[in-house]
Amino acid sequence: MKEANELKNLLAFYYSLAELPAPDFVTICDTPKEFHHQVQRAALREDKTLHQFMLAAFRSKVLSDLHRQLTAKHLIEKYHRLFNEKYRAKFVQLKNNRHQIRQILFGQHTSPGISTFVVSDDTFLLTVFESVFSEFIAEFSEQHPLTDMVGLYEELSRNGSSFFSYLTRYEAVILRWPDNFHVTPMGIFHTLDQPCLSWKDQRFYFYNNWPISPEFYENPDRVTKTMVMSEKNVEKRRAYMEILGSKRFAELLDLRVRDQSIDRQGYLVELYQSNQPDDLSGDYIQFVKVICPSTGRAYMLCVPPEIKSALQAVAWTFGKELDEYQPVIET
Numbered sequence: 282m283k284e285a286n287e288l289k290n291l292l293a294f295y296y297s298l299a300e301l302p303a304p305d306f307v308t309i310c311d312t313p314k315e316f317h318h319q320v321q322r323a324a325l326r327e328d329k330t331l332h333q334f335m336l337a338a339f340r341s342k343v344l345s346d347l348h349r350q351l352t353a354k355h356l357i358e359k360y361h362r363l364f365n366e367k368y369r370a371k372f373v374q375l376k377n378n379r380h381q382i383r384q385i386l387f388g389q390h391t392s393p394g395i396s397t398f399v400v401s402d403d404t405f406l407l408t409v410f411e412s413v414f415s416e417f418i419a420e421f422s423e424q425h426p427l428t429d430m431v432g433l434y435e436e437l438s439r440n441g442s443s444f445f446s447y448l449t450r451y452e453a454v455i456l457r458w459p460d461n462f463h464v465t466p467m468g469i470f471h472t473l474d475q476p477c478l479s480w481k482d483q484r485f486y487f488y489n490n491w492p493i494s495p496e497f498y499e500n501p502d503r504v505t506k507t508m509v510m511s512e513k514n515v516e517k518r519r520a521y522m523e524i525l526g527s528k529r530f531a532e533l534l535d536l537r538v539r540d541q542s543i544d545r546q547g548y549l550v551e552l553y554q555s556n557q558p559d560d561l562s563g564d565y566i567q568f569v570k571v572i573c574p575s576t577g578r579a580y581m582l583c584v585p586p587e588i589k590s591a592l593q594a595v596a597w598t599f600g601k602e603l604d605e606y607q608p609v610i611e612t
Contacts, residue, residue: 284457285309288443292453299331299338306452312480313386313445316456320447327449335448356425363421367466372413374468378490382470385485385492386445386478408444412462456480473524474498488520497524506534510566515582522581527570530581534566542591548572552591553581569594 293303308323310316351357445456461479463472470477470487475498478485486493491514496504504525512518522530531537536553544550548571555566564586571580584594596606 288455288457291443292448292455295335295448298342299335301331301450304449304451304453308452308454310454310456312483313456314483316445316447316454317387319454323447323449323452323454327451329449331448331450332446354425359425360421363424364417367420368413368417371464371466371468375413375464378468378470381490381492382478383445408446411443488524489516491517491520493517493520493524497521501525501529504533509533515580518583519578519580522579527579527581534568536566536568539567540589540591544571544592544595546572546574548574550591550595552584552588552594554586567594569598571595571598 288309289307292307296303308319310319348357351360443455444458444462447454457480459478459480461476461484463470463475463477465471469490471489472486473488476484476495477487484495484499486495486498494508496508501524504521509518509521509530512521525533531553534553535556537556538551539554540552542550550572551570553568553570558564559566567584567586567588568581569584569588569591571582572578573580582594582598584597588594588597590603592606593603596603599606
């Protein structure tokens with residue numbers, strides 16, 4: 282009840298900012314699935330949202346008022362320095378992620394016959410303002426107290442944030458803030474042992490912004506060879522290896538070390554081969570495990586079955602024969 286009242290207070294602020302009366306109906310949803318269903322229903326009544334209108338009001342009223350206050354206190358330079366050093370990268374990354382997050386949370390829940398409406402990216406933009414700016418302004422205010430600060434920042438300090446919202450003149454549909462919300466300081470969704478986003482019975486896992494099936498985290502024993510081999514993206518397959526561990530990864534694909542050597546950087550390089558030929562190709566599956574000198578990350582790269590040594594496999598990944606591959610420095 283407390284959270285619902287806080288969200289309604291924040292909604293009232295947004296609507297008053299745009300010089301509009303509060304909506305007739307407010308629906309607060311506990312899961313993305315429920316939110317998408319309610320948005321589809323609401324869109325049948327009115328599909329013209331107010332997000333861009335409210336953002337324009339935010340810029341013209343809240344930000345301009347803030348700029349005047351900072352100018353009067355000679356704090357403009359310090360304000361921008363703190364934001365650029367600690368918060369800009371996170372803000373930009375989250376803003377750029379909004380399309381991907383929308384697709385992941387709502388793309389699979391479209392209900393035929395209700396509406397073809399798809400939740401727009403704009404619904405996430407107010408959340409970006411809320412999550413980043415409330416954190417930023419709290420730190421800035423500690424260093425430089427803004428006793429006369431009003432507007433969105435005051436509202437956010439007193440009231441909770443929504444995660445997604447669908448705002449029209451007559452109705453507001455809100456997805457409450459998730460129980461888990463994990464991003465790196467750079468704004469990247471990433472964890473090794475828990476959901477990045479979760480609401481009740483809906484959990485979403487990410488590894489360096491790659492969406493990962495919950496099975497890899499929650500039931501790794503149920504992960505199959507087919508699930509791993511069907512992924513063609515090298516970065517995402519590396520994510521699988523790090524989540525499962527190289528030992529489990531090798532066991533899952535029934536791999537054995539065929540050859541190993543030390544590269545010019547002093548790193549151990551191993552060539553793995555499956556114990557049995559692949560059912561589809563008829564050939565043995567081979568991976569070379571290498572360490573990236575720049576990042577220290579381990580990669581399992583698929584190589585052709587005719588490769589016979591670990592160093593030959595590394596050379597092949599650079600498009601060279603073994604006798605042609607003589608790097609002085611690897612990057």
